[in-house]
Amino acid sequence: MNPVKIDLRESLLELVRRASTQLPDDVTRSLHEGLLHERVGDAAASALKIVLENVALAAEQNTPICQDTGTPIFVIHHPFGYSQRAIAADVEWAVITATEHSYLRPNAVDSVTGKNSGNNIGSGLPSLHFHEWEQEEIRIDLLLKGGGSENVGGQYALPSAPLSAGRDLEGVRRVVLDAVFKAQGKGCGPGIIGVGIGGDRPHSAWVAKEQLFRLLGDVNEDSELAELEQQLLAEGNRLGIGPMGFGGATTLLGVKVGAAHRLPASYFVSIAYLCWAARRASLTFNNGEVTFA
Amino acid sequence: MHNLTLPISEEQIRQLRVGDTVSLTGTIYTARDAAHKYMVENFIQGEPPATEREMLAELEQGLSGGVIYHCGPIVRKDESGKWHFVAAGPTTSIREEPYEYQVIERFGVRAVIGKGGMADKTLQACGDHGAVYLHAIGGAASLIARSVVEVIGLFKEEFGLPEAFWKIRVEDFQCVVTMDSHGGSLHKEVEALSERNLQEILK
Numbered sequence: 001m002n003p004v005k006i007d008l009r010e011s012l013l014e015l016v017r018r019a020s021t022q023l024p025d026d027v028t029r030s031l032h033e034g035l036l037h038e039r040v041g042d043a044a045a046s047a048l049k050i051v052l053e054n055v056a057l058a059a060e061q062n063t064p065i066c067q068d069t070g071t072p073i074f075v076i077h078h079p080f081g082y083s084q085r086a087i088a089a090d091v092e093w094a095v096i097t098a099t100e101h102s103y104l105r106p107n108a109v110d111s112v113t114g115k116n117s118g119n120n121i122g123s124g125l126p127s128l129h130f131h132e133w134e135q136e137e138i139r140i141d142l143l144l145k146g147g148g149s150e151n152v153g154g155q156y157a158l159p160s161a162p163l164s165a166g167r168d169l170e171g172v173r174r175v176v177l178d179a180v181f182k183a184q185g186k187g188c189g190p191g192i193i194g195v196g197i198g199g200d201r202p203h204s205a206w207v208a209k210e211q212l213f214r215l216l217g218d219v220n221e222d223s224e225l226a227e228l229e230q231q232l233l234a235e236g237n238r239l240g241i242g243p244m245g246f247g248g249a250t251t252l253l254g255v256k257v258g259a260a261h262r263l264p265a266s267y268f269v270s271i272a273y274l275c276w277a278a279r280r281a282s283l284t285f286n287n288g289e290v291t292f293a
Numbered sequence: 294m295h296n297l298t299l300p301i302s303e304e305q306i307r308q309l310r311v312g313d314t315v316s317l318t319g320t321i322y323t324a325r326d327a328a329h330k331y332m333v334e335n336f337i338q339g340e341p342p343a344t345e346r347e348m349l350a351e352l353e354q355g356l357s358g359g360v361i362y363h364c365g366p367i368v369r370k371d372e373s374g375k376w377h378f379v380a381a382g383p384t385t386s387i388r389e390e391p392y393e394y395q396v397i398e399r400f401g402v403r404a405v406i407g408k409g410g411m412a413d414k415t416l417q418a419c420g421d422h423g424a425v426y427l428h429a430i431g432g433a434a435s436l437i438a439r440s441v442v443e444v445i446g447l448f449k450e451e452f453g454l455p456e457a458f459w460k461i462r463v464e465d466f467q468c469v470v471t472m473d474s475h476g477g478s479l480h481k482e483v484e485a486l487s488e489r490n491l492q493e494i495l496k
Contacts (some may be wrong), residue, residue: 016336043312043479047430050467054433058380066435067367067380067455102379104369105455114327116453127383147433148385148409164495174495183490184484186385188431235494239424242429244411246469247483285402 009241011283011290012094012140013043013101016072018292019142019281020064020103022054026216027192027253031055032134034243034250035168049236051243057247066277069092069104070146075213077139079086080153084130087138092285097118104164106145137286141213143278149187150272154179158267167267169228172197172257173235179271180236180252181241185245188275192216193236196270198262208270211256213280225257253278294467301403303423309470311477315427316382317404318468320445321360322352325384327456329392331449337395348448349462355460363389363407365455366438373384378441382434383408393403394418405453410471410480419474426472428479440466 032054037276038045060064074091098104108122109115120126156175159165163173163178174196183191196207219279220226232255242248253276262268282293299319309315324332332352335345366381388409389396393411396402397418404424407416408431419425425439429437446460471479 046314046469050433054430054436056433057439061435063438064367064437065382065434066366066432067382067438068384069367102367102369103366105380107455111452118453136353146432162402177491178496180384181487182482184409184487185431186387197432238491238494241483241487244428245480245483245487246428246471247479264301274430285466 001081003086004081006082006086006285008087008090009093012090015140015142015281015283016094016098017062017101017103018111019144020069020098021062022059022281023065024278025029026281027276028052028055028087030216030253031276034253037249038243042248043241043246044054044156044244044250045241046244048250050101064103064105066275067105067179068114068146068148069107070144071107071141071150072120073129073145074126074133075129075141075210075211077131077133077135079134079136080132081172082138087130088128089176091126092121094105095126098131137284139282139284142280143213145177145209145212146188146275146277148180149191149275152179152183153208153271153273155201155215156269158269171267172269173228173232175269176271177235177239179264179273180241181196181239183273184241185243187273188247189241190243190250190276191258192233192274192278193252194272194274195255195257196272197257197259199260199268199270200263200266201268203260204268204270205272207258207260208272211258211275212272212278214256216254220257222259225259229255229257232269297361299360299388301360303321303403306423306474307426307463308405309425309473309477310475311470311473313470315468315470317360317427317468319360320460320462321362321406322355323362323366323459323461325363325365325456326388327452328449328458329389329396330401331452332396333392337399340460346433350450351487352400356402358401358403360404360406365406366459366483368442368444368454368459369436376444376447378438378459379448380434381438382440383429383433385409397422406466410478416472416476416478419472420476423438423474425470425481428471429466429468436454436477440464
């Protein structure tokens with residue numbers, strides 16, 4: 001059987017443009033709410049005001065919200081019958097073209113030679129994750145994941161004696177708070193924390209990363225994890241780190257936790273820190289029609 | 294708000310304290326990881342190579358009383374070949390911690406702009422040589438690009454566009470002093486406060 005022929009190039013370019021220049025509504029709302037919790041005149045309030053002013057300006061001017069357009073992470077769900085290689089080629093075209101149009105910064109550096117490829121294409125870049133599913137439409141979710149915040153993420157192997165963190169959700173709580181504390185303002189907070197419990201090391205890290213695609217207002221299907229998310233959000237904000245690490249009430253905009261099965265021998269907890277510039281966008285392709293969200 | 298016009302004097306810097314807001318106007322340089330490594334290896338750790346003398350003269354002239362901005366911008370070249378800054382927020386400064394003391398000392402830099410703050414050695418340089426660390430708002434890239442009114446020059450393009458030195462003229466570039474020349478560091482204060490809060494939460 002030959003794969004279904006489609007051309008997603010222009011739609012994918014539009015997806016990248018939207019992600020780079022328009023902050024999702026749920027994140028913008030959350031930043032506005034954060035501002036209400038900061039004292040007028042404080043550096044924290046002024047930082048959030050500048051952030052919101054920038055968000056509005058980027059959308060209006062059609063320019064990137066942040067110059068670090070990060071790792072473009074594409075999660076692609078498609079029905080049976082489509083060629084992943086063909087979709088990957090369309091994604092590459094869109095990324096190269098978006099770079100030419102200054103929606104993306106050239107961000108792919110050869111780790112051995114230090115040379116920047118100049119077009120965001122490289123080994124492992126863009127980051128592509130394909131899943132075949134039962135539904136009829138193709139859905140492509142994109143996250144532009146900044147590098148500064150990526151640097152403050154991490155992975156813990158429990159138990160951890162120095163953090164008094166055992167192999168349970170209390171242990172998870174302790175290491176997540178440790179990670180938020182250690183990040184201070186370096187991840188361009190207020191941040192969104194993705195947590196991955198279990199798995200082997202790379203899967204644990206991916207579960208954490210996947211959480212960053214969730215809407216801030218969604219509720220975890222697992223009631224224990226839903227409770228942990230709420231608790232960690234409240235406790236993270238009690239740390240007082242504040243926007244940009246200036247001190248203040250708004251350290252986090254959200255905490256999202258996912259879990260995978262693990263080996264009896266291992267208990268990994270991965271933390272993915274997403275800066276306030278949580279640039280996600282989605283497209284759905286159904287019967288030749290493309291819609292964006 | 295303190296209005297500072299380049300070049301900046303030591304006296305002006307000594308007046309600044311943690312928490313002050315400043316508005317910068319004048320010619321500054323972007324420099325991040327590759328640029329800092331380059332400055333230290335070529336101009337600080339030994340005789341400057343003959344091939345780099347022009348660059349040295351540029352930096353000696355431009356950074357004396359000058360400002361380094363930790364930034365890897367998104368740029369655009371127009372039809373006439375002129376560069377423009379499209380998005381230009383700060384990058385994480387702590388990566389330059391191993392280099393910054395020497396760079397401030399060698400070139401007489403008065404302010405370093407970035408995000409996330411820097412550590413003890415840079416704080417020491419601020420005190421020893423009369424400099425400050427200015428925090429720009431991370432991610433506010435479109436807004437900051439608007440205060441870049443002219444791209445004057447591009448040096449070391451071979452480092453890649455984000456890593457090159459960009460000589461730019463800024464107008465009313467607003468920042469917060471988070472490390473001053475009197476040993477003050479907002480980053481240290483917030484870290485200590487949040488550590489106490491963390492202990493309280495985990496009790």
